[in-house]
Amino acid sequence: MSALEKSPETAGRAPLMTLGGVSQVFHTKAGPIRAVDNINLSVNPGEVLCLVGESGSGKTTAARMAAGLARPSSGEVAFEGTDIWALKRDDFTNFRRSVQYVHQDPYASLNPTRTIQQTITAPLLKHGVVKSKKAAAERAVELLTKVDLTPAENYLSKYPHQLSGGQRQRVAVARALTLDPKLIIADESTSMLDVSIRISVLAMLGRLRDDLGVGFLFITHDLAIAKYFGWHGKTAVMYLGRIVEFGPTPKIINAPTHPYTRALIDAIPEPDPDLTKTKGRESLRSLEIPSLAHLPSGCTFHPRCPLFEDGLCDGAVPELVTIRSGQSAACHVVARDGVAALDDEARSDEPRA
Numbered sequence: 001m002s003a004l005e006k007s008p009e010t011a012g013r014a015p016l017m018t019l020g021g022v023s024q025v026f027h028t029k030a031g032p033i034r035a036v037d038n039i040n041l042s043v044n045p046g047e048v049l050c051l052v053g054e055s056g057s058g059k060t061t062a063a064r065m066a067a068g069l070a071r072p073s074s075g076e077v078a079f080e081g082t083d084i085w086a087l088k089r090d091d092f093t094n095f096r097r098s099v100q101y102v103h104q105d106p107y108a109s110l111n112p113t114r115t116i117q118q119t120i121t122a123p124l125l126k127h128g129v130v131k132s133k134k135a136a137a138e139r140a141v142e143l144l145t146k147v148d149l150t151p152a153e154n155y156l157s158k159y160p161h162q163l164s165g166g167q168r169q170r171v172a173v174a175r176a177l178t179l180d181p182k183l184i185i186a187d188e189s190t191s192m193l194d195v196s197i198r199i200s201v202l203a204m205l206g207r208l209r210d211d212l213g214v215g216f217l218f219i220t221h222d223l224a225i226a227k228y229f230g231w232h233g234k235t236a237v238m239y240l241g242r243i244v245e246f247g248p249t250p251k252i253i254n255a256p257t258h259p260y261t262r263a264l265i266d267a268i269p270e271p272d273p274d275l276t277k278t279k280g281r282e283s284l285r286s287l288e289i290p291s292l293a294h295l296p297s298g299c300t301f302h303p304r305c306p307l308f309e310d311g312l313c314d315g316a317v318p319e320l321v322t323i324r325s326g327q328s329a330a331c332h333v334v335a336r337d338g339v340a341a342l343d344d345e346a347r348s349d350e351p352r353a
């Protein structure tokens with residue numbers, strides 16, 4: 001199944017969000033760089049889609065296009081079946097209300113001169129969600145309680161600098177909920193927090209995911225976090241602007257079919273250092289990530305890939321094709337030989353050359 005195909009239960013309904021053949025080119029001093037290259041993705045109502053990849057793989061650029069914060073160089077971003085860049089002004093405003101972006105660094109996104117109450121009530125009043133300041137204050141208390149900032153009254157008069165990182169992130173989530181979004185885009189929203197706080201914020205987000213039925217586009221560089229948050233959803237793995245593997249999260253974690261996904265999974269540390277898996281790293285031909293300004297030909301993973309075959313992998317760009325039910329990968333060797341190619345690699349210490 002390609003990233004755009006619909007599952008039987010959603011067939012006939014437009015996905016909530018679709019990125020169709022979307023690219024983003026930035027013109028830099030080093031020349032044009034294709035930060036996102038022709039990606040296809042969709043999120044259905046209430047579904048979690050995790051976008052995973054190393055730093056610089058294009059996750060934030062893709063997320064900003066999904067949120068309507070940046071216009072793609074080519075391709076279509078559709079919300080509930082309609083191209084967002086063809087929407088009339090009022091409809092675009094409604095779209096922006098329906099899709100809320102929760103940023104990695106809440107300190108940068110919360111206004112330092114506004115109290116928490118002002119932060120939460122401003123969008124409620126601006127968009128006419130409530131009729132009076134009193135109703136807005138009551139709703140602020142409800143929303144702060146929803147994100148586990150209790151008793152909420154203790155937080156209303158505080159400023160962002162008086163809160164911890166975890167508390168600020170909860171305020172950012174509460175603010176995102178003010179306009180009853182249908183989709184929340186959470187961009188590395190726990191990566192700056194200490195581990196124990198990260199887990200409690202993730203647990204809170206997980207509860208909202210289950211209780212509110214909101215769709216999530218969940219961006220992380222950490223497959224372990226995608227596993228935790230998106231187990232019942234789908235995961236797309238990005239590498240240098242392209243999607244290299246897509247499928248249900250349990251399949252991506254337990255039975256990855258792209259050598260890059262396997263390397264990412266092998267790099268997840270085990271709690272016991274003696275058990276730390278490093279095999280994937282060892283079998284990579286190079287640890288260096290190529291520059292977007294000078295991309296390798298063909299499959300851009302080929303200079304690092306343990307399955308590299310001369311003339312095949314450095315030729316054409318591999319398409320994302322179904323490898324097994326519901327799971328697709330962009331790898332010439334796996335597309336040709338099936339997952340047996342990966343088993344061969346596991347049996348051999350020597351990379352193919």
Ligand SMILES: Nc1ncnc2c1ncn2[C@@H]1O[C@H](COP(=O)(O)OP(=O)(O)OP(=O)(O)O)[C@@H](O)[C@H]1O
Nearest residue numbers: 026028035054055056057058059060061062221292
């Ligand atoms: N406005 C811009 N102008 C030029 N280059 C940009 C711009 N925004 C992003 N890039 C480049 O595009 C590439 C992808 O960046 P992006 O932030 O989308 O990646 P990412 O996967 O989200 O990484 P990170 O996890 O570090 O945020 C990077 O090489 C980045 O330097």
